[in-house]
Amino acid sequence: MTQLEPHIFFNSNIDSPDDWRKALATQFANFSFSVDGDVSRPESVDIALIWTIPDGGLERFTNLRAVLSLGAGISQIEIGRLPKNVPLTRLVDPSLARSMVDYAKAAVYRYHRRFHIFERQGRDSNWKFIPPTFTSATSVGILGLGVLGREVALQLRQEGFKVLGWSRTPKQLDGVETYTGRSGLATVVAGVNIVINILPLTDETRHILSRELFRQFADGSCLINMGRGAHVVEADLLDAIDAGKIEAATLDVASVEPLPRGHRFWNHPSILITPHVAGISDPTTAVLTVAANIRKAMAGEQLLQQVDLQRGY
Ligand SMILES: NC(=O)c1ccc[n+]([C@@H]2O[C@H](COP(=O)([O-])OP(=O)(O)OC[C@H]3O[C@@H](n4cnc5c(N)ncnc54)[C@H](OP(=O)(O)O)[C@@H]3O)[C@@H](O)[C@H]2O)c1
Numbered sequence: 001m002t003q004l005e006p007h008i009f010f011n012s013n014i015d016s017p018d019d020w021r022k023a024l025a026t027q028f029a030n031f032s033f034s035v036d037g038d039v040s041r042p043e044s045v046d047i048a049l050i051w052t053i054p055d056g057g058l059e060r061f062t063n064l065r066a067v068l069s070l071g072a073g074i075s076q077i078e079i080g081r082l083p084k085n086v087p088l089t090r091l092v093d094p095s096l097a098r099s100m101v102d103y104a105k106a107a108v109y110r111y112h113r114r115f116h117i118f119e120r121q122g123r124d125s126n127w128k129f130i131p132p133t134f135t136s137a138t139s140v141g142i143l144g145l146g147v148l149g150r151e152v153a154l155q156l157r158q159e160g161f162k163v164l165g166w167s168r169t170p171k172q173l174d175g176v177e178t179y180t181g182r183s184g185l186a187t188v189v190a191g192v193n194i195v196i197n198i199l200p201l202t203d204e205t206r207h208i209l210s211r212e213l214f215r216q217f218a219d220g221s222c223l224i225n226m227g228r229g230a231h232v233v234e235a236d237l238l239d240a241i242d243a244g245k246i247e248a249a250t251l252d253v254a255s256v257e258p259l260p261r262g263h264r265f266w267n268h269p270s271i272l273i274t275p276h277v278a279g280i281s282d283p284t285t286a287v288l289t290v291a292a293n294i295r296k297a298m299a300g301e302q303l304l305q306q307v308d309l310q311r312g313y
Contacts, residue, residue, distance in 0.1 A: 012051035023287035135160035202312035
């Protein structure tokens with residue numbers, strides 16, 4: 001328990017302010033906690049703990065020391081609306097990584113054990129035996145080997161899957177074949193049965209999952225998108241599925257969320273939509289990282305998980 005008295009501004013339409021207030025109370029004996037629309041003395045706000053920037057912006061917080069994103073990704077935060085020279089961090093904690101790994105395993109096993117086909121057969125009362133295989137017969141390619149992608153790669157490897165990975169800079173991961181660059185990307189997507197996207201959304205990765213890349217996928221492969229909706233050119237994915245190039249897709253994210261009623265992804269027999277649930281942070285554990293950053297910001301120290309705004313992640 002710290003004696004600091006930080007003033008924390010909170011804004012999120014998906015995270016519970018009450019849960020976060022309670023979690024922060026386990027770390028700070030005294031602190032102020034303001035939710036958007038209810039901020040007295042904006043000049044006293046030290047920290048913005050946010051999912052998105054509120055309509056009124058953050059400029060009124062003239063003494064702000066740090067902006068802490070409530071998400072591991074920061075694409076929901078408009079960088080151009082951040083106050084100048086105030087550091088931005090993202091939030092990755094073990095509970096989030098665990099949750100991403102669980103989701104990836106569930107989605108991979110569904111394809112590996114052909115449940116997606118049995119679901120379809122079930123609708124037609126069709127008892128058709130498809131011989132199962134062991135995990136060593138299925139290969140998985142992971143786009144993005146950061147804090148989350150690396151954990152997913154290692155855990156799938158441990159399950160016995162063959163795992164390939166792709167990142168911007170070279171990586172060494174036990175038992176995982178790793179690649180970089182455009183040719184490395186082609187090697188990964190052409191060489192696996194299942195592609196999992198866990199990239200951050202940047203100028204370089206926006207619309208990376210497009211017609212051009214789908215052409216390089218192995219025939220009949222499956223896609224799992226756990227990154228951001230804007231990584232995918234949605235019309236190109238539908239074309240690739242309808243042409244049989246891609247057998248099926250699991251999409252946790254969409255370019256417009258919630259996915260609008262009437263969107264062609266809904267009710268598509270080869271697409272499973274989940275409502276952005278792959279990675280959930282539990283405030284009771286994530287607060288440790290947040291509190292560490294609050295202490296560092298108050299002390300003027302380098303923050304953990306600080307975003308490189310030039311690089312975009
Ligand atoms: N669906 C959900 O619920 C959910 C939850 C949490 C996070 N996410 C998504 O997951 C993303 C990744 O999170 P993280 O914590 O693992 O991020 P991270 O630690 O920043 O890692 C990002 C990875 O992507 C690679 N990368 C970035 N730009 C690239 C490029 N142009 N070409 C090739 N590789 C590139 C990086 O390469 P280097 O290693 O060489 O830098 C790194 O391996 C988040 O940004 C967010 O979009 C989704």
